[in-house]
Amino acid sequence: MRIGGEFEINPKDLKGLPDFSPKSNILLYSNGRSALMAILSHIKKTNPSIIHIPYYICPSVVFACEASDFQIHFYELNSSFSFPIENLESIKKNEVLLCVNYFGFIESNLLFQRIKEDRPDIIIISDQVQSFWKNEDIWPDYSFTSFRKHFPTPDGAIVVAKNTELNHNKYFDTNTFFWPKFIGSVLKHYHVHDSVYLKFLKEGECKIDATNEITKASEIAYYIFENTNFETIKQKRKENYKLIFELGTKHGLNFLFPYNENTVPLCVPIILESRDSVKASLHSSNIFLPIHWPLADYNSTSLISQRMAEKELSLVIDQRYSTAEMEYQINCLIKSL
Ligand SMILES: Cc1ncc(COP(=O)(O)O)c(C=O)c1O
Known part of the structure; x- marks a missing residue:
């Protein structure tokens, strides 16, 4: 079992891509x-x-x-x-x-x-x-x-x-980062060694950081946007959120936000006094949880930013994970406290 990290891409999910042209004329940006x-x-x-x-x-x-x-x-x-x-x-x-x-x-x-x-x-x-x-x-x-x-x-x-259109009258280039990100995500799907797919994902991040212009999305993003069943994903995320909240509450975890059945979370933040050691020890159980966000020079005096940078840990609840994986995440977390 492995929990966390970037999504992998199964090429089978893109089988219609070679013959695809977007139906809608919505402009999708790169990120x-x-x-x-x-x-x-x-x-x-x-x-x-x-x-x-x-x-x-x-x-x-x-x-x-x-x-x-x-x-x-x-x-x-x-x-x-x-x-x-x-x-x-x-x-x-x-x-x-x-x-x-x-x-x-x-x-x-x-x-x-x-x-x-x-x-x-x-x-x-x-x-x-x-x-x-x-x-x-x-x-x-x-x-x-x-x-x-x-x-x-x-x-x-x-x-x-609202009430306006972003009429740029301008052609935007397609971004260049999608390609290494795509290759890395496909390689991850095929279980290559971590260092191999991570090299591509990292290259994608470097390209993102090096771009300071508006760029548009790749055809892959248009394809995913038009061919994804967002409702199923929403339901799965809500189920996982509910489960992790119930399990975590039983064990006394300190959730940053109370349960809200209308929320479809990205991930579920908890506050932990010993966040860094817990996060590190979860790595040995193949659980890689993100934090939001480390301090930067612009916010080092902000109390909320300081607290989050020191103590926040994000539990993952996305559509990739089964009930068993949610239980595994909580059990490993509780053991590492
Ligand atoms: C709240 C928020 N806004 C904007 C962004 C930027 O999004 P992207 O990474 O797609 O450029 C992020 C990225 O993490 C974010 O968390």
Whole structure:
């Protein structure tokens, strides 16, 4: 049994690809970063290039804002992992506010409604990269998500824009990272030695980090987007989430968010005092759990970012895993405490 790590790709799942041409004319971007940059380049045409983002954020979002020449103002989240509404006045006319649906657990519709009613000038971007199923909330001006954290695809991201179209009048190149990511994911499927497929996945990450332009998705992402049964995946994730929450609660695990049957989580965060040693000892049981996120220079003074960087561990509950694998994950975790 092996739990965690990037998705593998079974070439059989792409058997229609050689004859495929996308049915819809939706533009898919290469990843969350590209989607965000596309939104920012659209906003920039008519608004000041100033964006408010949470301190607790992954470096790729900061990178996308900087690459789009936006001035960044950081804000500290409140205890519900939301933008503190009492700080609304710190946002000047027509500036941009980015809010994140962390792990898929943050319900922001009421907050967005209040902001829009009080300050319709503020442009809201909802970052739904960790929540594929919430991308179409009604209040934000823009929301975006990314596919590769949710499905076996090397790339792909989508933007939903309200009352406007991201009319770029421009041709975007297809990204170059999808190819090494694809090869690595297929090799992983064929159980080659870890060092072999990881070399390709790493090469893909390096290519992502080296790109500061908006790029579009590969045909593989279009194919996956049009041929995936999202409903089945959603149900499986919800089942695994429910099970892991029940098992974890029995053993007294400290879940960051209470159980919510409407949530389709990316993964399920818990807080552990001895997070690093637990994470390391799980490796010997072939369990590789992610953390969100290590501290960076822009957020080293943020208390929430510090706590998460030190103590958060993400339990995986995605569609790859059976009930037995969920039980194995919890049993190994409890043993390593
Ligand atoms: C909340 C959030 N936003 C944006 C991104 C960037 O997405 P991508 O890696 O697809 O560029 C990530 C990536 O981890 C993320 O977690």
